[in-house]
Amino acid sequence: MPEQRNPHFEQAVRDSFAAQQLMATIGARLARVAAGEIEIRVPFRSDLTQQHGFLHAGVVTSALDSACGYAAFSLMPQGAGVLTLEFKTNFLAPARGAELIARGRVVRAGRTITVCQAEAYMLSDGTENSVATMLATIMTIRGRPDIVG
């Protein structure tokens, strides 16, 4: 019998995201939660920049990682914990613009390992420009009351 996905996944994602204090620190918000798909947005702020005035690669990666992790988590059973094993990010263009949009989706969800892919865009004058792409490996943790969400 296949394991049941968490029927309350949206609330579980929102609760866990709210517990990621870094997301509040960088001004990130959860813009969309669907089964296997997450969108996170981060308005540009000058205190998040690298030396040329663009968003730092670490900020772009923070949003991409959370988008991947919650895309995976949205398909996990109730009570599971989510853990990023590793990710790779390619930077395609300087992250300049008004708002960062990070969209993560599940490529393949296995019992223990989920592979996710995410894209980052900068929104400028209504146009989205691709700035980075991530490929990530996420693990489902079971039976660990200290690692839930």
Add this chain to the structure above:
Amino acid sequence: MPEQRNPHFEQAVRDSFAAQQLMATIGARLARVAAGEIEIRVPFRSDLTQQHGFLHAGVVTSALDSACGYAAFSLMPQGAGVLTLEFKTNFLAPARGAELIARGRVVRAGRTITVCQAEAYMLSDGTENSVATMLATIMTIRGRPDIVG
């Protein structure tokens, strides 16, 4: 004739790091600058955490990325710009402890492409525990007055 490295690389690294506003935002400081080797430290702060109370993967990656980028930059000629093309991070253990230490070093420095490796540790009661490892590809930008440092 081989290209000359920037004789003032330490100051150039310090100036560029000071211009990365994200580093101040997360409380990161440049702990060591040597030719091809950089150490960055970030004291634990609860506003930098993920949902289980450990430092967020994005914070660890921010420090590792800057450590790799400046390790590469320290070997570049004067007036060059430094650009992260991509990186991969593997997470080895939860980032719990008093202070994050990110150490980056150059694996191979080419004319255009530099490959760097970095390790992240959490310092707890005087002991360093390995929490992540990064492999990064960095590019040297020349002749672009808008991308210096």
Add this chain to the structure above:
Amino acid sequence: MPEQRNPHFEQAVRDSFAAQQLMATIGARLARVAAGEIEIRVPFRSDLTQQHGFLHAGVVTSALDSACGYAAFSLMPQGAGVLTLEFKTNFLAPARGAELIARGRVVRAGRTITVCQAEAYMLSDGTENSVATMLATIMTIRGRPDIVG
């Protein structure tokens, strides 16, 4: 003035592929050549397997790497050389079936750096099953008569 793409890119790709002796050794053929998109096929052979009887990750990666490299090369100017800087492969399922299909495409082509993405499938009874995904960074080499193609 933007640099002109090689108008004879298809022949250039086919000539370079034919010079990759490994492709003949593993029985790989160039199934499709388009601007920015390449498909390579490798029929299953037991002498290409790992210990469980599936295609070895190295064979899957060889096909994905050539698919990415030639997707990038197809958009380069005449006389350029193509060099893989790095790649990451995630394995999604065991590579069992009759034929490996590797499809590479350009995500972003810059003057020096091209980012490519590729998918690998195994064909079984007319169905394609996803087995791996690659994200690769490719470099354009100019003015090096020893590195053309």
Add this chain to the structure above:
Amino acid sequence: MPEQRNPHFEQAVRDSFAAQQLMATIGARLARVAAGEIEIRVPFRSDLTQQHGFLHAGVVTSALDSACGYAAFSLMPQGAGVLTLEFKTNFLAPARGAELIARGRVVRAGRTITVCQAEAYMLSDGTENSVATMLATIMTIRGRPDIVG
């Protein structure tokens, strides 16, 4: 009670390597087996080359992947199966020379996930030149009689 490592790991590694038919096809041999450390050697052959006459990135990666996988496997319990989840390879120099040497080692071995690092060298006139570096994520499979070794 911690799980016991396979006391016969060397034989288990040698048996599994012998079952990887690709290794014989490319002429690879197991040069060293130790707990958590593996060396594989592949003499240069022109039928393993890319278009410029160097060893193909896929051959280098095949040797690095097997070196990482068996380094991880050497620390696993008896009866376990080894599975590569993903790897990233950076290429540092053209793979020219008489023999490829791939050395893999375990960075961190967990119950389910092992992270490995590997270096590739080309041996020329007694000198080893670094040509590639890999960072890999390996999984331990338990209780699957169809995936042992």
